[in-house]
Amino acid sequence: MSGPMLRIENLTKTFPVRNAFGRISGEVTAVDNVSFSIEPGRVYGLAGESGSGKSTIARMIMGLTRPTAGNIYLDGLNITDAGSGRSRRGKVQMVFQNPGSSLNARRTIGQSISVPLDAHGHPRHDRARRIDELLEMVQLPAEFAERYPHELSGGQKQRVAIARALAMPPKLLVLDEPTSALDVSVQAKVIDLLVDLGRRLDLTFLFISHDLSLMRNFAQDVGVLYLGRIVEAGATADVFEKPSHDYTKLLLASVPVMSAEEEAMRPALPLVDGEVLTSDRLPVGSNTSFERLEQ
Numbered sequence: 586m587s588g589p590m591l592r593i594e595n596l597t598k599t600f601p602v603r604n605a606f607g608r609i610s611g612e613v614t615a616v617d618n619v620s621f622s623i624e625p626g627r628v629y630g631l632a633g634e635s636g637s638g639k640s641t642i643a644r645m646i647m648g649l650t651r652p653t654a655g656n657i658y659l660d661g662l663n664i665t666d667a668g669s670g671r672s673r674r675g676k677v678q679m680v681f682q683n684p685g686s687s688l689n690a691r692r693t694i695g696q697s698i699s700v701p702l703d704a705h706g707h708p709r710h711d712r713a714r715r716i717d718e719l720l721e722m723v724q725l726p727a728e729f730a731e732r733y734p735h736e737l738s739g740g741q742k743q744r745v746a747i748a749r750a751l752a753m754p755p756k757l758l759v760l761d762e763p764t765s766a767l768d769v770s771v772q773a774k775v776i777d778l779l780v781d782l783g784r785r786l787d788l789t790f791l792f793i794s795h796d797l798s799l800m801r802n803f804a805q806d807v808g809v810l811y812l813g814r815i816v817e818a819g820a821t822a823d824v825f826e827k828p829s830h831d832y833t834k835l836l837l838a839s840v841p842v843m844s845a846e847e848e849a850m851r852p853a854l855p856l857v858d859g860e861v862l863t864s865d866r867l868p869v870g871s872n873t874s875f876e877r878l879e880q
């Protein structure tokens with residue numbers, strides 16, 4: 586099918602805010618009229634600081650949170666109200682930030698990987714072979730199938746989470762801060778693995794991160810999210826070279842630089858009322874005291 590793999594159209598999500606007595610006293614707009622699309626085989630980066638609405642967008646795509654307004658199309662199909670069940674038909678999978686908590690401590694790695702296989706009716710007699718194949722795909726030895734999560738490093742656990750997400754190969758892989766719980770040296774290896782798998786399996790990625798240096802290497806297109814809105818979007822190289830929004834400039838200014846050349850290319854810090862705009866001068870949004878409500 587031609588057309589975008591994912592199309593997000595005017596997506597909005599509000600949550601009720603409760604006061605100390607548990608009564609609804611207002612609402613917070615976590616995602617505010619967001620639109621973007623991802624062409625097949627591309628990596629789209631959604632960048633923004635904590636609280637900007639990144640995870641809420643991911644949860645709506647996965648059918649874990651119902652949008653207040655707007656539409657989500659996956660491979661041409663409107664999945665906005667489809668819930669997290671079969672209607673996504675295994676077309677979309679997600680890898681979460683913390684590989685430790687996404688794996689069941691009481692299950693062996695092989696058992697964890699077989700959950701999606703069983704759920705999709707993969708033939709039992711082929712299960713062990715498929716688990717070996719998936720472990721090999723994420724560059725882990727076959728013996729790991731017998732191990733428990735506590736016997737693995739953070740990077741190895743994240744590789745298992747990726748193997749599980751690919752057990753029934755999806756078209757779209759949503760990565761919500763997939764490397765932020767890992768050491769810097771391990772982060773690059775996990776990203777390299779994702780790039781390689783993306784090519785081999787023809788995957789499309791939504792890569793959610795606050796880490797712009799990773800995004801620069803991985804994503805071809807980027808949308809910068811600030812207080813629930815996309816304030817800037819375009820080809821990653823363009824956005825990084827000529828950011829137009831103050832918030833993007835600020836995010837870029839805090840990316841660690843490696844060389845004098847890169848330092849010279851850093852955008853000047855935005856000035857507001859003649860003063861340098863720093864993170865603590867940005868409106869942070871009133872996101873500190875809400876009860877987190879599952880809708």
Ligand SMILES: Nc1ncnc2c1ncn2[C@@H]1O[C@H](COP(=O)(O)OP(=O)(O)OP(=O)(O)O)[C@@H](O)[C@H]1O
Pocket residue numbers: 600601613614615633634635636637638639640641642870871872873875876877878879880
């Ligand atoms: N279930 C909920 N109930 C109430 N408010 C919520 C709920 N989920 C998210 N929010 C609020 O919505 C806003 C966006 O949160 P979200 O988790 O999407 O941000 P984020 O960019 O993913 O941040 P982080 O990187 O810290 O996870 C925040 O203000 C948050 O407090």
